[in-house]
Amino acid sequence: xxxxxxxxGFLCQWCSxxxxxxxxxxxxxYRPNIRVIRLMxxxxxxxxxxxxxxxxxxxxxxxxxxxxxxxxxxxxxxKTMRRFPFLKxxxxxxxxxxxxxxxxxxxxxxxxxxxxxxxxMTERIRLLGPSRVRSKLQTxxxxx
Amino acid sequence: xxxxxxxxxxxxxxxxGGCDVAVLDTDxxxxxxxxxxxxxxxxxAVDGKYKDIEAMPDGELDLTLFNGAVRNSENEHMAKLLRxxxxxxxxxxxxxxxxxxxxxxxxxxxxxxxxxxYLHNPSIETGNQTIPHPETKVDGFSLHIPEFYKxxxxxxDVVDVDxxxxxxxxxxxxxxxxxxxxxxGQLPPKGSVIGASDRAVCDDCAREKTEKKLKRLxxxxxxxxxxxxxxLEQGILCVGPATRSGCGVRCxxxxxxxxxxxxxxxxxxxxxxxFIAALASIIDSRDPKEIQQIIDQTPDMxxxxxxxxxxxxxxxxSMRS
Numbered sequence: 001x002x003x004x005x006x007x008x009g010f011l012c013q014w015c016s017x018x019x020x021x022x023x024x025x026x027x028x029x030y031r032p033n034i035r036v037i038r039l040m041x042x043x044x045x046x047x048x049x050x051x052x053x054x055x056x057x058x059x060x061x062x063x064x065x066x067x068x069x070x071x072x073x074x075x076x077x078x079k080t081m082r083r084f085p086f087l088k089x090x091x092x093x094x095x096x097x098x099x100x101x102x103x104x105x106x107x108x109x110x111x112x113x114x115x116x117x118x119x120x121m122t123e124r125i126r127l128l129g130p131s132r133v134r135s136k137l138q139t140x141x142x143x144x
Numbered sequence: 145x146x147x148x149x150x151x152x153x154x155x156x157x158x159x160x161g162g163c164d165v166a167v168l169d170t171d172x173x174x175x176x177x178x179x180x181x182x183x184x185x186x187x188x189a190v191d192g193k194y195k196d197i198e199a200m201p202d203g204e205l206d207l208t209l210f211n212g213a214v215r216n217s218e219n220e221h222m223a224k225l226l227r228x229x230x231x232x233x234x235x236x237x238x239x240x241x242x243x244x245x246x247x248x249x250x251x252x253x254x255x256x257x258x259x260x261x262y263l264h265n266p267s268i269e270t271g272n273q274t275i276p277h278p279e280t281k282v283d284g285f286s287l288h289i290p291e292f293y294k295x296x297x298x299x300x301d302v303v304d305v306d307x308x309x310x311x312x313x314x315x316x317x318x319x320x321x322x323x324x325x326x327x328x329g330q331l332p333p334k335g336s337v338i339g340a341s342d343r344a345v346c347d348d349c350a351r352e353k354t355e356k357k358l359k360r361l362x363x364x365x366x367x368x369x370x371x372x373x374x375x376l377e378q379g380i381l382c383v384g385p386a387t388r389s390g391c392g393v394r395c396x397x398x399x400x401x402x403x404x405x406x407x408x409x410x411x412x413x414x415x416x417x418x419f420i421a422a423l424a425s426i427i428d429s430r431d432p433k434e435i436q437q438i439i440d441q442t443p444d445m446x447x448x449x450x451x452x453x454x455x456x457x458x459x460x461x462s463m464r465s
Contacts, residue, residue, distance in 0.1 A: 047417035051458040068430065082424035082435050090416065090445045093251060095464035132463050140295060140461070144220070144302050 005059040005125040007118075009036040010045045014072040015107045016064030022111030030115035031122040034062065041065065042103075043076035047087045050101055054091075057134040060100045060125045062117070067105040077105070099124045100131060150181040150206045150327065153197070154236075155226055156188055157212025157219040158246045158296065163237035164188040164211065166313035170320050180327055181207075194222070197229055205229045207326055209236040209309075213246045213455065214297040217278075218290035227303040232326065234338075238312040238405045240299040241337075243455025245312070247296045248447060250454050250461035254294040298455045307331065309339040312405035312452055315391045340390030342410050345402045348389045351375065356426035361441040364400060375401050376426065381448055386412070386419035405452045414458045416449030 011017040017038045023030060039045060042065025050061045063084075065077040084103045091101060102121055106114045156164055168174060168189070177183075184205060185192035208230040214220050227233050238244040249257060262268065262275045278291040299305055309322050318339035325331055325338065332338065341348070353374045362379040369375075375382040375396055382401030388409050395402050408415035429435050442448060450457050 047421050048414040048458060051414055051417050055458045055460075078430050079425050081430070081432060082427045083421055085432075085436055085439050086420040086424050086445060087417070089439060089442075090420065090449065093444070093446045093462075094459050095462045096459075133459065136463055137460060140297075141301070144214075144297060 003126060003130055005033050005122055005130075006057065007034045007060040007062055007121060007125065008053040008058045009034045009062045009064065009118075010042070010049065011036055011038055011106075012042045012044075012065045012072075012077075013038050013040055015066035015070060015105075016042070016114065018108035019064070019106040019110045019114045022108065023115045024111075026111050028111055028115045030118045033122045033125075034118050041071065041073055041076040042080040043071075043073070045080065045083075047083055050087060054096065054100070054131060054133045055137060057131070059128075059131045060102070060121060062121055063101075063103045064106045064114070064117070065103075067107055070107065096131075096133065097128055099128060151184055151204060152181045153185040153192075153205050153208045153226060153230070154183070154188075155185060155208060155210050155212075155222055157210065157222065157240065157299075158215035159212030159237065159239040159244060161188060162313040163209075163239075166237070166311070166316055166319055167209070169316040170323075171316070173320050173323075177323060194225075197225060200229050202228050203231055205231065207232045207234065209234050210240050210299055211237040211313075213239040213243050214293070214299060214302050215246055215249075216290040216292050220293075220297075220302050221290075223299060223303045232306045233303065234307045234309055234322070235299040235305045236309045237314055238310060238407070238452040240305075241308045241310050241456070242407050242453030243296050243298045244452050247298070247453065247455040248451070250295050251446060252462060253465045254292060255465075258292070295461050296455050301455070306334050308335075308337045310337060310388060310406040311339070311391060312403075314339055315394065317392070318390060337388070337407070337410070340388050340406055343389045344409055345384035345387045345389045345391070345393055345396070345406070346374075349374075349384060349393045349396050349402075351396060353377070357428035358426050358438070359428055360438055369399055371399065375399075376423075381423075381442065383415075383419050383448070383451075385422040386415050386449075403451050404449075407453055407456070415453055416446065416457055419449045420445065 011020055042063055045063050053061045065080055071077040104117050183190050185197055208226045235241045239246055258275050276289060280287045322339040351374045352372050356377050358379055360379055364380055380401050383404035384402035387402050387404045388406040391406055412418050427438055
């Protein structure tokens with residue numbers, strides 16, 4: 001069987017989740033590899049959620065929020081914007097490929113853009129192959 | 145006094161020995177310990193052989209304070225042996241609690257460590273090809289040394305641990321509190337962190353805190369510090385917001401940022417990601433390029449955010465190799 005990436009999506013409810021909803025109501029077809037979790041704001045995505053997703057076997061994690069300046073809570077997505085490069089720097093040190101974790105701004109009117117992002121990310125991760133994180137941690141555990 | 149003295153052991157595994165010194169740093173209280181307890185094993189301070197421990201009936205020891213991480217097969221063997229012989233096994237200090245400084249070796253591989261240390265270091269004798277192996281055959285005899293594991297584990301990865309005492313090393317007043325709690329039988333539910341507070345280091349730090357806005361990060365020697373002001377507000381990295389208190393705020397009080405040795409706060413599963421979440425929130429920029437520039441002022445995020453707890457973090461180790 002070919003490899004189907006498992007992607008966890010954290011979507012802010014005001015823009016990106018509504019955008020994903022628009023993709024659905026507009027009958028836009030996109031890859032079914034994403035599992036969406038709706039949150040109040042992209043800033044609700046504690047970096048530990050992303051680490052936990054990877055540790056538990058996600059092949060990729062997509063975080064989507066309102067475009068800068070559009071945050072329902074005024075500042076939330078700026079916090080996300082600053083957390084992401086910190087997290088990316090840490091993930092690089094762990095040897096986790098950069099493309100597995102992605103931040104995108106998707107507004108409520110960008111159904112097509114949401115579909116494009118999911119398709120693009122799915123294909124990039126398909127090329128990378130399955131994440132090694134979970135199997136490594138399980139092997140370590142089994143050896144002790 | 146009880147008719148039978150408390151039977152205790154203190155063991156030093158993959159660590160620096162500072163935890164043993166922290167026990168001695170309880171000053172004259174150590175004499176109380178000698179009155180209350182028979183020390184059956186404490187390699188740094190008293191006699192006592194592995195074979196004496198092996199000969200004991202199971203559960204003979206009332207308490208073992210185990211410091212150090214699990215780096216090799218000897219560490220694991222002793223952890224399992226002491227677990228069997230002890231009623232209470234306490235992971236004592238950051239290394240046993242979370243992997244500690246040795247745990248940062250999880251960012252590299254066993255092969256890299258062995259070749260760097262034994263083959264490529266500038267101080268190695270030219271042409272040396274000797275790397276330690278668990279078994280070596282010499283003249284028909286077989287010599288054994290402990291196997292160096294491919295990664296570092298925290299104590300609770302290999303045995304069941306009753307309590308965790310954080311700190312690098314645990315603060316002497318907390319060592320005393322822990323020993324008195326054991327003697328007095330006043331212990332919280334199994335699995336608890338003891339000898340520490342449930343608050344953050346910032347809660348106990350006396351420095352003045354105002355609104356935090358950071359434009360750049362400094363290493364401590366790069367600026368003249370204001371001794372009264374919050375270190376983070378001055379741009380000095382301090383892991384206080386993401387670290388459990390109980391240490392007595394030793395580092396910030398002396399002008400060093402908290403290094404995070406007491407580990408994550410209660411109910412937090414991953415200290416480092418909590419720290420970057422807090423740090424990113426106070427960076428004063430909305431420009432991705434500028435944000436990247438500020439972040440690039442820290443050479444190594446992992447060694448800052450997980451200095452004492454990489455093996456206890458969600459991702460635990462390098463995914464290379």
